Amino acid sequence: MPNEAVLQSLRDVLGADGVLAGDDLAQRRHADWSGLPAAAPLALLRPRSTQQVSQALAVCHRYRQPVVVQGGLSGLAGGACTQEGDVALSLERMNAIEEVDEASGTMTVQAGVTLQAVQERAQDLGLMFALDLGARGSCTIGGNLGTNAGGNRVIKYGMAREQVLDLEAVLADGRVVGGLRKMVKNNTGLDLKNLLIGSEGTLGVITRAVLRLRALPGAAATAFCGLAGYDSVTALLRRAQQCLPGGVSAFEVMWPGYYDYVMAKVPSVKPPLAGPHRYYVLLESTGGGRRHQEDFEQLLEDCLAQGIIEDAAVAATARDALAFWGVRDAPAEFPRLMPGLIAFDVSFSIRDIGVAAQTCADRLRANWPASTALVYGHLGDGNLHLIVDVPGATDAVAAQVEAMVYGLVGEYGGSVSAEHGIGLKKRQELGRTRSRADLDAMGAIKQALDPRNILNRGKLFPDEVIGTSFY
Structure with a gap:
């Protein structure tokens, strides 16, 4: 009964209310907004502290138990979707704002706090947390950092990684890394903070962060x-x-x-x-x-x-x-108006966006004359959104549309994911915009930090990278 042994060991460190399983999961959602399927997890872990996260991951590492860390489940790439045999790890009970240091212009928070709660606390003090996106009321800081979220203000303030001075995280075997330093300048070796930001829960679980605050615009x-x-x-x-x-x-x-x-x-x-x-x-x-x-x-x-x-x-x-x-x-109305829409969130250099968008529209019309293609984006940061609706499209047609669009992104040296990460949805497309040497380096880092491949298995990395690194 290996599953029961894992669950009992997890209950020993998290307590009975820290491990939900069976009927207790009936009302819980296990998928993000990507539309990708998700299996009910073996259990949902709800730690209350970094120490409990560390203890839980040490148990999972010992038993080779796969773990998917979940925030507000507002992602669009399937990165938080659970698969058969996974346990989900939610930081929903680690949602405290621990400190606001007005002199340093920082806020120290636990990873389960929502983006909106951080924004409102900063605004109450005449300050601003610059990161902003539509899911602010449900997305969490841990998820924002795990996917290096962008949103509405990137052109002026940068992506999520520019809003963080330091963070704390737990590695796959339970070791705690990082700190909670409040300095902008900190050149002390390899930057683990920026390695973990954007890694989509595949290298470690972010538990706390020191966020950078700005003056509130008048x-x-x-x-x-x-x-x-x-x-x-x-x-x-x-x-x-x-x-x-x-x-x-x-x-x-x-x-x-x-x-x-x-x-x-x-x-x-x-x-x-x-x-x-x-x-x-x-x-x-x-x-x-x-x-x-x-x-x-x-x-x-x-x-x-x-x-x-x-x-x-x-x-x-x-x-x-x-x-x-x-x-x-x-x-926000498009899913209702076009239930079968195919959405893309890609990026190009600002110089290339105009011709790339036109080329994409021309190819769509040539291949699917009845299709609708809607183009818009955050031009200042090179982020282009494309919504494609092909009436009566089958899964095979959707795959052909995706291949055409991602192929175009590769032609122009763009990125297959401007925001939201790679997750399950785009991992087989990653090679279009990252070299083989890039992928090998990423696989080596994954193997070094998570040698048993328990953290968000099957996400981010293409099959051939994980196959080379782990088998």
Whole structure:
């Protein structure tokens, strides 16, 4: 009865209420938002401290018991989905904000705290935690760091790894690594922190982190712009970055197919501009001072005069700004409107995005004339979202669409995952944008830190890498 031996050993270190199994799992969700199937785990582990995480992983290492760490289950790549024989490890009971150090501009938290809780605590003190994404109310800091989340403010503040000064994690055999130091400058050997961030729970379980806080911006200026060509889009981005003292906090680009579809299909969204354009940009700048809005509007006037912008609407109130963002946030309605949609979240160099997007649309039309392709993205960080809907598509057709899109990403030297990670969904595509030497190095690191391959097995690494490293 090897399973029962594992469960009893886990109960010995976590207590009876720290190990849920059987009927106690009936109301629990085991999959993320990827749509990939998930099997009920052997048990759900709910530790209360780093020490308990360490003890639980030591047990699993001893028995070679596979473990999947889970946060808010808001991912889109299947990285948190459990497979047959796994135990799930949730940090939901490790959700404390342990300290806010206003002098250092840091917040020390446990990995199970939600992103929204961190944001609200910072805001109460006149500070800001810069990471932000739509799942803020359910996603957890551990999951954000495990996938190196991006979100809405990457252009100004960077990805999740730029928001962390230090972290603590537990390796597969139960050893605890890292610390909770509050320094920006810390060149003391190999950077384990950045090795663990983005590793999707395959190298260790992040348990605590020191987050970097920023000054809360005094105001936000927002405009919705219409432009005639992609060269104008990149020109507007360069000018905004050069001329706005507060910098650019959002630069969201929408192609006309996306914009027209949203206006036709989402009744709650109204057109911010009177006429059609080839590109649409939602531009936002956050900053302080009474001249912030004046500088923002002067930039738009200059760009209109120079023909960079064809038309622009400026938000006069916070409600106006929310209405502009409603156009960009409309993809929340897409699963209802296109139940069989195929979604891509990829990245290219800013220079290549325009031609790559056009090439992708042309190939989709050539191969699937009845398909719908909607393109939008965070242009300032090279992140392109593509939604494809092929009426009546079978699994085989979906696979062909994915092969075409990921093949194009490889042609342009892009990334098959701009956000959300690799997980189960993209691991066989990883070789399109990482070299064989890259993959071998990643496999060697995995083997060194998790020699029994118990952490998130079958995720992130392609089959041939795990096969080479472990068998």
